[in-house]
Amino acid sequence: MLNDLSGLITKAREGDKRTIAVVAAEDVLILDAVRDAVAAEVMTPLLIGDKGKIEKIARRLDFDLSRVDILDNREGAAASARIAVSKVKSGEADGIMKGHIPTGDLLRAVLDKGVGLRTGRLLSHLALFQSPYYHKLLCVTDAAMNIAPDLDEKVQIIQNAVMMYHQLGIEMPKVAVAAAVEMPNSKMEATLHASLLKAMNREGALTGCIVDGPFAVDIAVSRKAALHKGVDSQVAGDCDVILAPDIEAGNMLYKALNFLGGAVCASAIIGASAPVVLTSRSDDERTKLYSIALAACIGKG
Numbered sequence: 233m234l235n236d237l238s239g240l241i242t243k244a245r246e247g248d249k250r251t252i253a254v255v256a257a258e259d260v261l262i263l264d265a266v267r268d269a270v271a272a273e274v275m276t277p278l279l280i281g282d283k284g285k286i287e288k289i290a291r292r293l294d295f296d297l298s299r300v301d302i303l304d305n306r307e308g309a310a311a312s313a314r315i316a317v318s319k320v321k322s323g324e325a326d327g328i329m330k331g332h333i334p335t336g337d338l339l340r341a342v343l344d345k346g347v348g349l350r351t352g353r354l355l356s357h358l359a360l361f362q363s364p365y366y367h368k369l370l371c372v373t374d375a376a377m378n379i380a381p382d383l384d385e386k387v388q389i390i391q392n393a394v395m396m397y398h399q400l401g402i403e404m405p406k407v408a409v410a411a412a413v414e415m416p417n418s419k420m421e422a423t424l425h426a427s428l429l430k431a432m433n434r435e436g437a438l439t440g441c442i443v444d445g446p447f448a449v450d451i452a453v454s455r456k457a458a459l460h461k462g463v464d465s466q467v468a469g470d471c472d473v474i475l476a477p478d479i480e481a482g483n484m485l486y487k488a489l490n491f492l493g494g495a496v497c498a499s500a501i502i503g504a505s506a507p508v509v510l511t512s513r514s515d516d517e518r519t520k521l522y523s524i525a526l527a528a529c530i531g532k533g
Protein backbone atom coordinates (compact mmCIF):
# COMPACT_ATOMS: atom_id res chain seq x y z
CA MET A 233 0.00 0.00 0.00
CA LEU A 234 1.47 3.32 -1.08
CA ASN A 235 1.14 6.12 1.46
CA ASP A 236 3.44 8.73 0.03
CA LEU A 237 5.32 9.36 -3.17
CA SER A 238 8.67 8.28 -1.77
CA GLY A 239 7.16 4.77 -1.83
CA LEU A 240 7.42 4.97 -5.63
CA ILE A 241 11.18 5.30 -5.34
CA THR A 242 11.33 2.24 -3.09
CA LYS A 243 9.14 0.20 -5.45
CA ALA A 244 11.04 1.31 -8.57
CA ARG A 245 14.30 0.11 -6.99
CA GLU A 246 12.94 -3.38 -6.28
CA GLY A 247 14.02 -6.19 -8.62
CA ASP A 248 15.25 -5.43 -12.11
CA LYS A 249 15.44 -1.75 -12.94
CA ARG A 250 13.22 -0.63 -15.80
CA THR A 251 14.69 1.03 -18.89
CA ILE A 252 13.20 4.38 -19.86
CA ALA A 253 13.82 5.67 -23.39
CA VAL A 254 14.32 9.44 -23.28
CA VAL A 255 13.11 11.07 -26.50
CA ALA A 256 15.20 14.03 -27.74
CA ALA A 257 17.39 13.91 -24.65
CA GLU A 258 19.49 16.91 -25.75
CA ASP A 259 17.99 19.21 -23.13
CA VAL A 260 19.55 20.49 -19.94
CA LEU A 261 16.47 20.15 -17.70
CA ILE A 262 15.71 16.66 -18.96
CA LEU A 263 19.28 15.44 -18.51
CA ASP A 264 19.31 16.99 -15.06
CA ALA A 265 16.19 14.96 -14.16
CA VAL A 266 17.64 11.81 -15.73
CA ARG A 267 20.87 12.27 -13.75
CA ASP A 268 18.84 12.53 -10.51
CA ALA A 269 16.86 9.41 -11.42
CA VAL A 270 20.04 7.47 -12.14
CA ALA A 271 21.53 8.63 -8.84
CA ALA A 272 18.33 7.55 -7.06
CA GLU A 273 18.61 4.16 -8.82
CA VAL A 274 15.01 4.19 -10.02
CA MET A 275 15.66 3.40 -13.69
CA THR A 276 18.18 2.75 -16.44
CA PRO A 277 18.08 5.47 -19.13
CA LEU A 278 18.34 4.96 -22.86
CA LEU A 279 19.08 8.41 -24.27
CA ILE A 280 17.93 9.07 -27.83
CA GLY A 281 18.95 12.19 -29.71
CA ASP A 282 21.95 14.17 -30.90
CA LYS A 283 24.81 12.43 -29.14
CA GLY A 284 27.23 15.38 -29.46
CA LYS A 285 24.74 17.76 -27.83
CA ILE A 286 23.78 15.21 -25.15
CA GLU A 287 27.43 14.71 -24.20
CA LYS A 288 28.11 18.45 -24.14
CA ILE A 289 25.16 19.12 -21.82
CA ALA A 290 26.08 16.15 -19.62
CA ARG A 291 29.60 17.54 -19.13
CA ARG A 292 28.09 20.84 -17.96
CA LEU A 293 25.92 18.91 -15.51
CA ASP A 294 28.72 16.63 -14.29
CA PHE A 295 26.58 13.71 -15.43
CA ASP A 296 28.84 10.72 -16.05
CA LEU A 297 27.54 9.00 -19.19
CA SER A 298 30.18 6.28 -19.29
CA ARG A 299 27.62 3.63 -18.36
CA VAL A 300 24.61 5.18 -20.11
CA ASP A 301 23.42 3.95 -23.53
CA ILE A 302 22.99 6.69 -26.12
CA LEU A 303 21.32 6.17 -29.49
CA ASP A 304 22.63 8.85 -31.80
CA ASN A 305 19.89 10.42 -33.93
CA ARG A 306 20.34 13.69 -35.80
CA GLU A 307 17.16 13.41 -37.87
CA GLY A 308 15.11 15.43 -35.40
CA ALA A 309 12.84 14.86 -32.43
CA ALA A 310 10.03 13.10 -34.33
CA ALA A 311 12.54 10.46 -35.49
CA SER A 312 13.77 10.10 -31.89
CA ALA A 313 10.17 9.45 -30.84
CA ARG A 314 9.78 6.74 -33.47
CA ILE A 315 13.04 5.11 -32.31
CA ALA A 316 11.83 5.16 -28.68
CA VAL A 317 8.55 3.51 -29.70
CA SER A 318 10.47 0.82 -31.63
CA LYS A 319 12.66 0.17 -28.57
CA VAL A 320 9.57 -0.44 -26.45
CA LYS A 321 8.18 -2.76 -29.13
CA SER A 322 11.41 -4.75 -29.27
CA GLY A 323 11.45 -5.06 -25.47
CA GLU A 324 14.60 -2.94 -25.06
CA ALA A 325 12.73 -0.21 -23.19
CA ASP A 326 9.89 -0.34 -20.66
CA GLY A 327 8.79 3.28 -20.75
CA ILE A 328 9.20 6.57 -22.59
CA MET A 329 10.12 10.00 -21.30
CA LYS A 330 9.53 13.23 -23.18
CA GLY A 331 12.61 15.35 -23.82
CA HIS A 332 12.96 18.30 -26.20
CA ILE A 333 9.89 17.51 -28.32
CA PRO A 334 6.38 19.00 -28.44
CA THR A 335 3.93 16.87 -26.43
CA GLY A 336 1.59 16.36 -29.39
CA ASP A 337 4.43 15.06 -31.61
CA LEU A 338 5.47 12.51 -29.00
CA LEU A 339 1.88 11.38 -28.39
CA ARG A 340 1.25 11.01 -32.13
CA ALA A 341 4.25 8.66 -32.38
CA VAL A 342 2.86 6.61 -29.48
CA LEU A 343 -0.61 6.60 -31.10
CA ASP A 344 0.63 5.79 -34.62
CA LYS A 345 -1.72 3.16 -36.05
CA GLY A 346 1.03 1.19 -37.75
CA VAL A 347 4.04 1.32 -35.46
CA GLY A 348 2.75 2.91 -32.25
CA LEU A 349 2.04 1.47 -28.83
CA ARG A 350 -1.75 1.21 -28.94
CA THR A 351 -3.37 -1.54 -26.91
CA GLY A 352 -7.00 -0.92 -27.86
CA ARG A 353 -7.45 1.01 -24.62
CA LEU A 354 -7.74 4.75 -24.27
CA LEU A 355 -4.54 6.50 -23.28
CA SER A 356 -4.96 8.92 -20.41
CA HIS A 357 -2.89 11.14 -18.17
CA LEU A 358 -2.91 10.82 -14.43
CA ALA A 359 -1.10 12.66 -11.69
CA LEU A 360 -0.65 11.31 -8.18
CA PHE A 361 -0.40 14.19 -5.70
CA GLN A 362 1.00 14.38 -2.21
CA SER A 363 -0.43 17.49 -0.59
CA PRO A 364 0.24 18.80 2.92
CA TYR A 365 -3.49 19.44 3.18
CA TYR A 366 -4.77 15.95 2.35
CA HIS A 367 -4.50 12.78 4.36
CA LYS A 368 -3.55 10.47 1.48
CA LEU A 369 -2.34 10.48 -2.09
CA LEU A 370 -4.75 12.07 -4.54
CA CYS A 371 -4.91 11.21 -8.22
CA VAL A 372 -6.08 13.86 -10.69
CA THR A 373 -7.04 12.67 -14.15
CA ASP A 374 -6.94 13.73 -16.99
CA ALA A 375 -4.88 16.92 -17.00
CA ALA A 376 -2.91 16.47 -20.21
CA MET A 377 -4.17 14.02 -22.83
CA ASN A 378 -7.91 13.74 -23.45
CA ILE A 379 -9.25 17.14 -24.33
CA ALA A 380 -13.03 16.75 -23.89
CA PRO A 381 -13.74 13.14 -22.97
CA ASP A 382 -17.22 11.76 -23.60
CA LEU A 383 -18.92 9.35 -21.21
CA ASP A 384 -17.31 6.24 -22.66
CA GLU A 385 -13.88 7.89 -22.55
CA LYS A 386 -14.47 8.89 -18.92
CA VAL A 387 -15.21 5.25 -18.11
CA GLN A 388 -11.85 4.33 -19.63
CA ILE A 389 -10.02 7.16 -17.85
CA ILE A 390 -11.41 5.87 -14.55
CA GLN A 391 -10.45 2.30 -15.47
CA ASN A 392 -6.87 3.39 -16.21
CA ALA A 393 -6.59 5.13 -12.84
CA VAL A 394 -8.13 2.14 -11.05
CA MET A 395 -5.69 -0.20 -12.77
CA MET A 396 -2.79 1.92 -11.56
CA TYR A 397 -4.17 1.91 -8.00
CA HIS A 398 -4.52 -1.85 -8.09
CA GLN A 399 -0.89 -2.13 -9.24
CA LEU A 400 0.15 0.09 -6.35
CA GLY A 401 -1.70 -2.14 -3.89
CA ILE A 402 -4.86 -0.07 -3.27
CA GLU A 403 -7.78 -2.41 -3.92
CA MET A 404 -10.90 -0.27 -3.94
CA PRO A 405 -10.00 3.33 -4.79
CA LYS A 406 -12.69 5.92 -4.25
CA VAL A 407 -13.38 7.99 -7.35
CA ALA A 408 -15.00 11.43 -7.11
CA VAL A 409 -16.44 12.69 -10.38
CA ALA A 410 -15.84 16.42 -10.24
CA ALA A 411 -18.23 19.10 -11.34
CA ALA A 412 -19.24 22.55 -10.11
CA VAL A 413 -22.25 21.40 -8.10
CA GLU A 414 -23.64 18.30 -6.37
CA MET A 415 -27.01 18.09 -8.15
CA PRO A 416 -27.44 16.92 -11.75
CA ASN A 417 -28.09 19.91 -13.97
CA SER A 418 -28.97 19.47 -17.64
CA LYS A 419 -26.92 22.55 -18.54
CA MET A 420 -23.78 21.10 -16.93
CA GLU A 421 -22.71 17.99 -18.81
CA ALA A 422 -20.16 17.04 -16.14
CA THR A 423 -22.97 16.56 -13.60
CA LEU A 424 -24.92 14.30 -15.97
CA HIS A 425 -21.81 12.24 -16.72
CA ALA A 426 -21.15 11.96 -12.99
CA SER A 427 -24.64 10.59 -12.28
CA LEU A 428 -24.28 8.05 -15.09
CA LEU A 429 -20.82 6.96 -13.95
CA LYS A 430 -22.10 6.54 -10.40
CA ALA A 431 -25.02 4.45 -11.68
CA MET A 432 -22.70 2.29 -13.80
CA ASN A 433 -20.58 1.65 -10.74
CA ARG A 434 -23.63 0.71 -8.64
CA GLU A 435 -24.86 -1.64 -11.38
CA GLY A 436 -21.50 -3.42 -11.71
CA ALA A 437 -20.58 -2.01 -15.12
CA LEU A 438 -17.61 -0.11 -13.70
CA THR A 439 -15.81 -2.22 -11.14
CA GLY A 440 -12.79 -2.27 -8.83
CA CYS A 441 -13.61 1.12 -7.36
CA ILE A 442 -16.32 3.16 -5.65
CA VAL A 443 -17.58 6.02 -7.79
CA ASP A 444 -19.62 8.95 -6.56
CA GLY A 445 -20.56 12.40 -7.77
CA PRO A 446 -21.20 14.93 -9.02
CA PHE A 447 -19.02 16.56 -6.39
CA ALA A 448 -17.48 19.99 -6.29
CA VAL A 449 -13.82 19.57 -5.34
CA ASP A 450 -14.37 20.74 -1.75
CA ILE A 451 -16.85 17.89 -1.21
CA ALA A 452 -14.45 15.42 -2.82
CA VAL A 453 -11.58 16.24 -0.46
CA SER A 454 -13.15 17.62 2.71
CA ARG A 455 -15.38 15.60 5.05
CA LYS A 456 -16.22 18.82 6.85
CA ALA A 457 -17.41 20.49 3.64
CA ALA A 458 -19.43 17.37 2.76
CA LEU A 459 -21.14 17.29 6.17
CA HIS A 460 -21.76 21.01 5.96
CA LYS A 461 -23.53 20.58 2.62
CA GLY A 462 -25.38 17.47 3.78
CA VAL A 463 -23.57 15.09 1.43
CA ASP A 464 -23.37 11.61 2.90
CA SER A 465 -20.97 9.44 0.90
CA GLN A 466 -17.97 7.26 1.72
CA VAL A 467 -16.16 8.95 -1.19
CA ALA A 468 -16.74 12.52 0.00
CA GLY A 469 -13.76 13.84 1.93
CA ASP A 470 -11.83 10.61 1.34
CA CYS A 471 -11.48 10.23 -2.40
CA ASP A 472 -8.42 8.70 -4.01
CA VAL A 473 -9.15 9.86 -7.55
CA ILE A 474 -10.67 13.06 -8.90
CA LEU A 475 -11.99 12.69 -12.44
CA ALA A 476 -11.87 16.12 -14.05
CA PRO A 477 -14.63 17.05 -16.52
CA ASP A 478 -12.16 18.08 -19.24
CA ILE A 479 -8.50 18.90 -19.88
CA GLU A 480 -8.84 22.55 -18.83
CA ALA A 481 -10.33 21.73 -15.43
CA GLY A 482 -7.85 18.89 -14.93
CA ASN A 483 -4.90 21.02 -15.94
CA MET A 484 -5.94 23.91 -13.70
CA LEU A 485 -6.34 21.58 -10.73
CA TYR A 486 -2.93 20.05 -11.51
CA LYS A 487 -1.24 23.46 -11.73
CA ALA A 488 -3.08 24.86 -8.70
CA LEU A 489 -2.04 21.91 -6.52
CA ASN A 490 1.58 22.26 -7.65
CA PHE A 491 1.91 26.03 -7.57
CA LEU A 492 -0.54 27.12 -4.89
CA GLY A 493 -1.22 23.98 -2.89
CA GLY A 494 2.34 23.07 -1.86
CA ALA A 495 1.91 19.63 -3.44
CA VAL A 496 4.37 17.43 -5.29
CA CYS A 497 3.25 14.83 -7.77
CA ALA A 498 4.13 11.94 -10.02
CA SER A 499 2.46 11.86 -13.40
CA ALA A 500 2.40 9.72 -16.52
CA ILE A 501 0.31 8.75 -19.50
CA ILE A 502 -0.93 5.22 -19.25
CA GLY A 503 -3.03 2.92 -21.42
CA ALA A 504 -0.38 2.34 -24.11
CA SER A 505 1.82 -0.75 -23.96
CA ALA A 506 4.31 1.35 -21.94
CA PRO A 507 3.95 4.41 -19.72
CA VAL A 508 4.95 7.82 -21.04
CA VAL A 509 6.42 10.50 -18.74
CA LEU A 510 5.67 14.08 -19.72
CA THR A 511 7.52 16.25 -17.26
CA SER A 512 6.90 19.95 -17.71
CA ARG A 513 9.76 22.46 -17.68
CA SER A 514 8.18 24.15 -14.69
CA ASP A 515 7.85 20.95 -12.61
CA ASP A 516 10.10 20.92 -9.57
CA GLU A 517 12.88 18.37 -9.21
CA ARG A 518 10.97 16.05 -6.88
CA THR A 519 7.99 15.97 -9.23
CA LYS A 520 10.26 14.96 -12.12
CA LEU A 521 11.94 12.25 -10.06
CA TYR A 522 8.64 10.88 -8.75
CA SER A 523 7.19 10.85 -12.28
CA ILE A 524 10.11 8.81 -13.59
CA ALA A 525 9.74 6.47 -10.60
CA LEU A 526 6.00 6.10 -11.28
CA ALA A 527 6.70 5.11 -14.90
CA ALA A 528 9.30 2.66 -13.64
CA CYS A 529 6.73 1.10 -11.28
CA ILE A 530 3.84 0.76 -13.75
CA GLY A 531 3.63 -2.77 -15.06
CA LYS A 532 6.34 -3.95 -12.70
CA GLY A 533 4.04 -6.37 -10.92
Ligand code: COD
Pocket residue numbers: 335336337339340343353354355356375376377378379
Ligand atom coordinates in the same frame (compact mmCIF):
# COMPACT_ATOMS: atom_id res chain seq x y z
N1 COD B 1 -6.19 7.09 -26.59
C1 COD B 1 -6.16 6.25 -27.63
N2 COD B 1 -6.22 6.67 -28.90
C2 COD B 1 -6.32 7.99 -29.14
C3 COD B 1 -6.35 8.93 -28.10
C4 COD B 1 -6.29 8.43 -26.77
N3 COD B 1 -6.32 9.24 -25.70
N4 COD B 1 -6.42 10.18 -28.63
C5 COD B 1 -6.46 10.01 -29.97
N5 COD B 1 -6.39 8.70 -30.25
C6 COD B 1 -6.40 8.09 -31.58
C7 COD B 1 -7.67 8.43 -32.32
O1 COD B 1 -8.63 7.44 -32.12
C8 COD B 1 -7.21 8.44 -33.78
O2 COD B 1 -7.17 7.15 -34.31
C9 COD B 1 -5.77 8.93 -33.67
O3 COD B 1 -5.33 8.67 -32.34
C10 COD B 1 -5.64 10.39 -33.95
O4 COD B 1 -6.58 11.07 -33.11
P1 COD B 1 -6.83 12.62 -33.27
O5 COD B 1 -7.33 12.92 -34.63
O6 COD B 1 -7.63 13.11 -32.10
O7 COD B 1 -5.31 13.07 -33.17
P2 COD B 1 -4.66 14.43 -32.95
O8 COD B 1 -3.28 14.31 -33.50
O9 COD B 1 -5.52 15.57 -33.43
O10 COD B 1 -4.61 14.54 -31.32
C11 COD B 1 -4.07 13.56 -30.49
C12 COD B 1 -3.44 14.31 -29.31
C13 COD B 1 -3.03 13.34 -28.24
C14 COD B 1 -2.19 15.00 -29.83
C15 COD B 1 -4.50 15.31 -28.75
O11 COD B 1 -5.48 14.59 -28.07
C16 COD B 1 -3.91 16.39 -27.93
O12 COD B 1 -3.35 17.34 -28.44
N6 COD B 1 -4.02 16.26 -26.59
C17 COD B 1 -3.53 17.23 -25.66
C18 COD B 1 -2.05 17.09 -25.56
C19 COD B 1 -1.41 18.29 -24.90
O13 COD B 1 -1.25 19.33 -25.51
N7 COD B 1 -1.07 18.12 -23.66
C20 COD B 1 -0.34 19.10 -22.98
C21 COD B 1 -1.01 19.50 -21.74
S1 COD B 1 0.26 19.91 -20.60
